[in-house]
Amino acid sequence: MAGEQGFFDYFYAAPDGLRLHARLYGESNSGHWPVVCLPGLTRNARDFHELALYLSTRPVAPRKVVAFDYRGRGQSAYDPDISHYNIGVEAGDILAGLAALGIEEAAFIGTSRGGLIIHVLGALRPAVLKAIVFNDIGPVIEPAGLAHIQSYLGSKPTPKTHAQAIAAQRSVHGKDFTALGGPDWDRMVWALYRETDSGLVPDFDPRLVDILAGLDLTQRLPDLWPQFEALSKVPLLAIRGANSRLLSIATLQEMRKRHPDIETINVEGQGHAPFLETDKMPDAIAAFLDRTERRADSE
Template identity: 25%
Template sequence: MAREQREQREQYVEVAAGVRLWTERRGAADAPALLLVMGAQASGLGWPEELVDALAERHHVIRYDHRDTGRSTHSFDEHPYRVTDLAQDIIAVLDGLGIERAHLVGLSLGGMLTQLLLADHPERVLSATLMGTCALSETPYVGPDGVSELPGIAPEVLELWARPVEDHGLEAELDRRVAHWRVLGGDRIPFDAAYFRELERRIIEHAGGYAPSTAHGRADDSGMLRTAELARNEVPTLVVAAPAEPVFPPPHPQHLAQVIAGSRLVEVPGMGHALPPAVLGPLTEAILAHTGSAARV
């Protein structure tokens, strides 16, 4: 019965000719919609079950696989697309599921795509929550000592990303992915290798294979700046500050809060660029408090 119920919540949505995306819905159909937008190369199953279930107590939660991830169409090599097309996919998903407006929660690249919707389609967004991302703005960061340069990606992350990915079998691929999460998680919370190994095993089973995709990294990322639009944003926006973030380290969250009008900042202690069990409680509370307050505006 559980498997049957799960299948009833799954649906494919066509977002372009020959391109369809896998979606999953959870929670009461008449609850306010909340769409989870994952990062680059990441399946929707990267959103932990515990987080999805907790959010579904108050929301109709949707997660989905980007193009070239999970069960969605893998077609970049034959039909290249731009990163901005991935933002348009969000609109297509909402349209395909019959959802007029939704709360958006974006992580990493998903946070950038969410900013594009804030700028280009604010009428479709009830609220936005951004984490592990950078501002799509040319406005400089102003710190306690004035204008200062934002830090780049941590060297250990860049070194890991530079390594060639070779196929040595499923268990070796799981080892590689766990090592990746170890670095992305930062150094504030003890790392649970077994948790992330099981997470990645489920993602691989969901996708039906473990070959990694590089499509999003090769996609044209031009035309993403939205400096003026973000400066006049009116959608309630929450920026989650992660003190152990190695990809977009502090003060990137503070910069986001400066350039997106009407946004506010909440720190989740110990959080990095990953979603281990230790951060899920505080993160859920922050998201639900934000979506609840946005509903009262």
């Protein structure tokens, strides 16, 4: 049974020995595919809390959900070597966590960087992927979107209170997330920050900001089309925020052309990346997983 908050904390060792963390929701023997949730660059497992509760407690087809903290985020240890903050190492960390949990196959939900890691997992361990949900990510990243992320992470706001943190996030993201209400912003701040004696601080290794700041966005970013096409046999749900600066409409259209089993959702009033617990998306994600699993069982 899950803890009072609906989950258990789980700690395991990365291949290099670093102590890493994940949240576990739901029963391990539900009889349905587990779901693995992978967050964005500086985000953590808390981003998936509401969605994970929903997927793990549904009366029909409840699922075990594993939400990971990458190294340097959330409750995972910070890495003394910042060169290890890359999607290749992080993909290896996820595989180590799945091995420790005895999970050989699962449905994967990847927000932003989480989707990039799924591309890598498709090359390293394709059999582990039973279904994929990409949240505002694809094989092409728009430089304007990364520049926006560089800008707001580089500003390093130092809110002292929860209310100040909400105000700071609204000032940066409000124009892109017009559909959000007060409770949504509250959950965002709860997931992003942790409390310290000197106030609230973002819950990630601050050196991640320095790595991102070092990217030269005047140069064309490498795409992942070959890795994306290698996922063509895995059912895919691609979610895009209508105001996204990172995933373009053109890229999403090209994804439709190149993937024979893709469904898409456009989330009005949200940017990068849509909040997966809003706008009826939990129902849509659950329905996609149910359809995909039923079809796989019948084949």
